Amino acid sequence: MESIASALLSFAYQLFQPGFWPGDWAWATSMAGALIGLFPVGTAVAVALMRKFTGNRYHGGALAALAVLGVVGVLLIPWFLATGVASVFRANFRGDSAGLSGAEVAALQQDYGVGPQDEYLGGGQNVYETLFYPSDGVFSYGLDLIGLVGLPVLILLAVMLMGRIALRRGPKWPGRLLWVPFVVFVFVCAGVEANTAVHLWLGFLPVTVLGVIPVAIVGPPSWSTIENSDRRPDSTPAKQEPPQQPVHVQTREPETPPPPPPPAKQYAPTSVAPAPEPPAELAAVPGPVPTPPGSSQQGSNRFRRVRRLGHGGFGTVWQAVDTQLGRTVALKIAHAPDTDTEERMQREARALAALSHPNCVRVYDLVEEPDGLALVMEYLEGQPLAEIVDNGGPLDDVAAGRLWATMASALAAAHSKGVLHRDIKPSNIIVDPQGVAHLIDFGIARSRGDSKLTATGMMVGTPDYVAPEAAAGAPASPASDAWQLAATVSYALTGQPPRGTRETPMAALMAAARAEAPTHLPRQSVHGRLLAASLDPQPRNRPTLNVVYREVEGWLSRAGTSPDGPVTKLVPRQQ
Template identity: 85%
Template structure:
């Protein structure tokens, strides 16, 4: 190792040898420290590159590889080189050559400063680090110099190494960073036998190289979200959701006909818990015969007694009603115009909700013909839309917003696992019940992969302030589009504003979405700001999947001492 160290010193001497105090070889030693620091920088760059393929899979070979890189690149090689450099100077001071050329040995014996003396004595004939720190000579000024050079510089370098580790481990847990900075701490401790003056100059060169090493490590970039998703897909870590029983939609089929063959899959499921291709999944993929609504014929009496109107829009009216036969409260969604497109949309929403069974998704009970139009009979949810909750009570805090994000991500993921897209996630389509639990409603423009079109006249899908850029630009909707809209809804819950801000007209908002204008109203002080920025990326491929969002938010809630199952708000004004 001494021959390798002497070669490294010779290279450093040729690269950097200014002829001023304390001497050309002293400065060449700092250059050698900069060259040694390339090994920790290269190690963290290798870790970042390795994660491009392994994601956050820290077990087995990946964990062993990470630990091996830390021990070899940050502890073993730097320690051997630093110890070898100190041994070369000690050998020259004792009359040897240390592997250096005669002309280099002669230059090492030159004196540049009277208070330094010959360089071979300055670098190889003094106390080592341990003796200098624990057996000081009594000179307070000199001891302060050595304390700063032998303790202060390594501490700064340690912080830089920890920063390198955090950059290399972006989009993942931070605990594997210990496998990088702990070897450096050991390296500093085992270097206590190095000559003190040599160590100071080595650390002086080591520090700027490690700090500048942040640039190449950052350029390697984090692993893609798809890589992280594939690495994290483990059955033992999937969150379990208690499914509630659901009554099927009662429909009367037309004349029997053979169902069409299932079309090719258009996107990968992103469920929170992997689900097999069961009968319900096939129902989402192959709608089968178009159902004919049952119930009272047009002009006849209704079994549903309407209590009050809950909402009214361009598509239809939603009523709170009572099922007189079963004696329960329901929500009755009645379409305005009973044309073919309206029937298809109602049937599509009924099918979409019928295949879902999730505690945070509104349930559908029946599809009936009311005297004034086709009606969808759904679960009645008491509460307020999230938009009203925020408008009346103010923005949510990080814990409430985290619960909202986790539960809605789980609900959407359950829909995606059945090949159903929501396509209109927004604050008014999230109902917060009196217990503070959020529910996703209004799957009226949802489509499954068996549907060939939305409507004959529909040009824009979704609400402009909350529509994903690619959808606004005319591209097909995808699970990433739903994930964008959910992130926009959470951003609104935290800030009180849509992520792109408000526009004067819906068309202006749609144009801003189609241009992919950046989000300017994000809650910068929220702990969720970084994940929100990633989820609102204009490029769908760069966004984290709903699985990843669920795990990230659930992990933060767990570290905060709470769970995603709690209320998202108490539904009381903030002054109370």
């Protein structure tokens, strides 16, 4: 041990040996401390590099490797070298060169105002004796406390910071495998001479503080790596209910059992795979669509319209009463649909009918009304999020977190069925009287142009909340929905779209197509960093909706609440 430590000291002495108080060997000891400090820094860098490939997979070999790195790089090697340095100085004080050259031994005997350096570094009290059996005055004891307690505490904070940076985008508990070994290292160095320990800590501190830089340069693992590491077989977001086989399909045609539904469409983990129109096989998904176009229900008076809820380029939305079943529904009627529109609506109705999620609007039926093809959907009593924010002001972090988590869960469930929303915005989220948010208007923005400019120069969707790639003409994807949801959450926290408002829709569309950076993100919100990542102009850099759900749910849990609580309290609207 002494031979390795003496070689380390000789090398440090060659690198740094200023000839002033308290002596060249004292400062060489600080340089040795800086060299020892490289091992914890290298350990943190190694952890960050390992996570680039393993993500958050903290079990089995990955956890064992992390533990070995922490124990060896932060405890054993630094302890071995620090105690070796103290042993070399102690041996020189007793008259043994301990592997140093004659010139180095002679330099150790020089006095720079604190006595011979071999006595200063190797002949005094150790750390334990200095702290618990002080022999000097109060002022000297205060300096000892600063050097022997204050410096290690600062180094501990730097090691903890390196651990947090190395473990970004994941749970923080594995950081204990880095800083706990350092705490043990500090305690086991209690037998090192106090003056030697102070100089070792003086060199150790700046290296660990600067070590934050290379750890940050390595960067966190990609969101796709995290998604792959967190994924389990048949895993779904916490709030997603497992799809159920509709029982009524079998009772309608008992003589011919329906074929099993095709597997749910999966997107690439980076959520950038183009999502074309739902494939034709979705039309075969069993779903509660008992009266398709062409049946005897065409042109019937089954649905009595109460009031118009909305009107747009796609069609009109009505509040209506189903006279056969005696329930209130929302009737979304497409104006003058062509054959392609009818086929798309049938595929979409069947896919949405197979979707079961407490925060997604439900599809009951697909019928043909006298003025167009109509989706019969669940009617939700409540107010749009846009109206709530306009009238009551922005939401707080807890309410916005609940909104984000529930909507991310709902969208992930829709994506698993091959359904994209494409027009997520504050007016398409309804908050019911209990304060629970619901995602509505699936498919209202669907068209052959798929969120592109049409021949008439109008865009399907809302420019203030459209993702950059969709505004530039690329096909919509799950990442596009994730961007729109993040933009909606940002609006809920600030009262403004993330890119601000423009004078005309075309100006807003051009700003989106140029991928202008968001300028109205919440500054004080705990969700700021995740919002910035979710609004990245490159789809591959955005966290997936499953990752967003876990991140927000984790924060809500640490805040002592859950995603299931109300977004806000509402008074039921008077009819």
